[in-house]
Amino acid sequence: MSVKDRPKLGRGLNDVSRFFLTPAARCGQEPREGTVPLARPASICVCHPASPLIQSAFTANLALETARNRRKAVVWDCSDQENARLTALMGSLLETGPGQGGASGRVGLYGLPEIVIHDGRAGWGFQGAETDDGVRMDEGDGREPLVIVNACPTIEFFLAAPDADEHVVITGTGEKDLLQSYAFIRVIDARSPRCRVSLIFDHAEDEVRQQRIIQRFSAFVLARTGRSVRHLGSLVHDEALERSIAEGRPLVLQQGPSEARSSFAGICALLIEGCEHAHEGAGS
Amino acid sequence: MMRLLKPVSVADTARLVRMCAQWLKDELGLEIVEYRIGNAFTGSIDILAVDRGRVYLVTVNTGRLSDAILESLTGYRWFCENSEFLHRVYRSGSIDLLQKPVLVLLSPEYPPEIHSVLRLGLAVEFRLFKYLVLGSEDEPDLYVEEAHGHEAATAPAAFDPAEIRRELGIEKAGLGDEEIVEFLAAVRGH
Numbered sequence: 065m066s067v068k069d070r071p072k073l074g075r076g077l078n079d080v081s082r083f084f085l086t087p088a089a090r091c092g093q094e095p096r097e098g099t100v101p102l103a104r105p106a107s108i109c110v111c112h113p114a115s116p117l118i119q120s121a122f123t124a125n126l127a128l129e130t131a132r133n134r135r136k137a138v139v140w141d142c143s144d145q146e147n148a149r150l151t152a153l154m155g156s157l158l159e160t161g162p163g164q165g166g167a168s169g170r171v172g173l174y175g176l177p178e179i180v181i182h183d184g185r186a187g188w189g190f191q192g193a194e195t196d197d198g199v200r201m202d203e204g205d206g207r208e209p210l211v212i213v214n215a216c217p218t219i220e221f222f223l224a225a226p227d228a229d230e231h232v233v234i235t236g237t238g239e240k241d242l243l244q245s246y247a248f249i250r251v252i253d254a255r256s257p258r259c260r261v262s263l264i265f266d267h268a269e270d271e272v273r274q275q276r277i278i279q280r281f282s283a284f285v286l287a288r289t290g291r292s293v294r295h296l297g298s299l300v301h302d303e304a305l306e307r308s309i310a311e312g313r314p315l316v317l318q319q320g321p322s323e324a325r326s327s328f329a330g331i332c333a334l335l336i337e338g339c340e341h342a343h344e345g346a347g348s
Numbered sequence: 349m350m351r352l353l354k355p356v357s358v359a360d361t362a363r364l365v366r367m368c369a370q371w372l373k374d375e376l377g378l379e380i381v382e383y384r385i386g387n388a389f390t391g392s393i394d395i396l397a398v399d400r401g402r403v404y405l406v407t408v409n410t411g412r413l414s415d416a417i418l419e420s421l422t423g424y425r426w427f428c429e430n431s432e433f434l435h436r437v438y439r440s441g442s443i444d445l446l447q448k449p450v451l452v453l454l455s456p457e458y459p460p461e462i463h464s465v466l467r468l469g470l471a472v473e474f475r476l477f478k479y480l481v482l483g484s485e486d487e488p489d490l491y492v493e494e495a496h497g498h499e500a501a502t503a504p505a506a507f508d509p510a511e512i513r514r515e516l517g518i519e520k521a522g523l524g525d526e527e528i529v530e531f532l533a534a535v536r537g538h
Contacts, residue, residue: 113517219520238448240516242535243528247518254522267446269401277535284534288527301446303436 105138106339107211109228113244114236116148116217118266121309122234122299122328123214124153125316127171127179129332132316136177136209140188141168142216142225150181150214155312173317177209188213189226210339219251227256230339234264234299237277246285253289261285261293262338264331268298296334300327355456356481358488361410367490368408368454368479369395375492378404381438381445391426392419395452396434396445403427403447408479409455420451424472454479458495 110126112119120143127150130137141150151158151169158169158181171179182188188211213228215221231252235245249261263281268274278295285293304322308315315325316332358364365383372378378397386392395406405427409416427434427449435445454477466474476495483489509525523531 219518223520239532239535240512243512243531244516244518246531247516247521247523250523251521269444269447276537280535280537284531301432306432 105209105211106230107213107228108230108232108335108339109213109215109225110232110234111215111217111222111248112234112266113217113248114241115234115266116143116145117309118299119143119217119234120148120150120153120214121305121315122232122264122332123212124150124314125328126332126335127154127181127212128173128314128317129329130210130212130336131171131173131176131179133336134177135336137179137212138209139179139181139212139214140184141181141214142184142188142221143214144185144216153309153312154179154181154314156318157314184213185216187225210336217248219247222248222251222255225255228259230260230262230335231256232262232264232296232335234266236266237268237274242277242281246281249285249291249293250289253291260338261291262296262335263293264296265298267301274298294338296331297327299331300324356483356485356488358410358481358485361408364410364481364488364490365394365408367481367488368406368492369397371479371490371492372397372404372406372452379442381443385434386423386426386430390429391422391424393423393427396427396438398443398445398447401447403445403449404452404475405449406452406454409453413455413458416453416455420453421470424449424451448473450475452477454492456480462495 108126110119110123112122120141123139123141127137127139139150143149146152154169154171157171159172167180168183169181171181173179211228213225215225231249233245233248233252235241245263252259252261263278265274265277268277274295278293282293282295285291300323302322302324304319305315305324305328307313308319308324311318313319315322316329319325362384369380369383372395373380376399378399381396381398382393383395384392385396393405394408395404397404397406405420405423407416407420407423431445438445450473452475456479458476458478462476463474466476477492478495480491481488482491509528512528513519513521513523
């Protein structure tokens with residue numbers, strides 16, 4: 065499609081940037097040949113049983129990294145803690161306020177697919193990941209939108225929630241933290257036997273201890289459920305993280321280089337990459 | 349000639365605290381981070397110390413034991429509320445204040461079975477030391493020994509799976525007592 069074919073070109077910076085700078089399919093363009101709409105988009109559910117705030121901070125950064133990877137992110141914010149709502153943690157980036165356009169917020173990044181945030185306190189689903197005509201949104205280069213669920217970190221939520229393709233459990237490395245996370249994984253396993261489960265340590269100590277803990281934890285989960293748990297690393301806490309939470313300015317986009325930013329970005333990248341590979345595997 | 353050494357009281361509590369800190373440094377190898385930290389309203393700690401992997405919140409009892417225990421617990425709460433800030437302020441190569449804290453109490457005496465009382469009643473780890481000041485008020489000598497709980501061997505373990513399930517909000521996860529015990533043993537490497 066050439067520039068002159070673009071209807072209503074020049075409606076705004078987001079439109080223009082999206083049109084010129086991304087290899088994505090344009091609005092109104094037919095899906096690429098061979099693109100088969102799938103039953104539902106890929107989904108990741110993020111949970112930190114002990115810290116809704118760190119959980120939401122991670123989800124916000126995951127959504128931004130998803131956009132950076134040129135995938136639309138549809139985020140369901142199920143957190144019931146006001147200061148841990150994504151609209152608070154991404155406040156400086158929101159284009160629309162609560163209640164506008166059916167979503168509780170949208171983030172448009174220059175030249176990248178948007179992030180749509182829905183209020184999921186009454187439940188979440190896969191709606192919102194389609195185009196206006198109901199066809200699953202395809203960004204043109206085969207990258208499907210990603211549904212990200214910022215869970216309400218309670219057992220009750222997981223007993224009632226729909227299946228997600230991947231569950232990410234963030235945990236401290238104390239015995240009780242690990243036990244709590246194990247309990248969540250047991251519920252996830254019972255509810256979604258085919259999903260993948262990844263574990264992220266929150267502010268863990270040295271590498272050697274991390275390895276020792278993940279080996280013991282994984283071995284126990286494997287013995288009890290037959291499921292393997294993927295370890296993605298440890299989130300670092302520093303002043304940049306605290307500032308990002310206090311100011312509603314996410315680490316990976318609006319904070320300078322720091323250990324925390326590197327850890328968040330690295331783990332998000334691993335997660336998104338793993339999700340893509342798993343989806344390719346599922347499709348083949 | 350036999351001399352009877354009588355305990356002396358040290359009116360200068362700051363000096364006593366520093367003597368205790370010196371003992372903790374020399375005998376236990378702790379690194380002293382700060383003295384008299386916190387405030388009288390929301391909690392204070394006489395000595396903040398660390399060693400590899402642990403943070404020690406030390407209270408030196410110079411009055412009634414019950415007051416010292418309350419001061420220790422209040423100081424613990426203050427520390428928990430401010431640990432991230434303290435970590436930022438004092439962080440260095442060997443100092444990590446985000447490690448699990450241990451409450452240390454130094455007192456001239458303890459009632460019997462204090463260990464089992466604390467173990468059953470509190471989730472946080474306590475270490476108790478008895479101290480004795482001899483010599484004179486101008487030139488005091490400090491003697492310290494750890495007060496080991498001899499009743500510990502017969503005291504029941506403070507482990508209640510139902511309480512843990514409640515505390516962690518995992519009652520509906522379906523974990524049995526045995527599974528919790530096995531899990532904790534597994535992560536401890538037993």
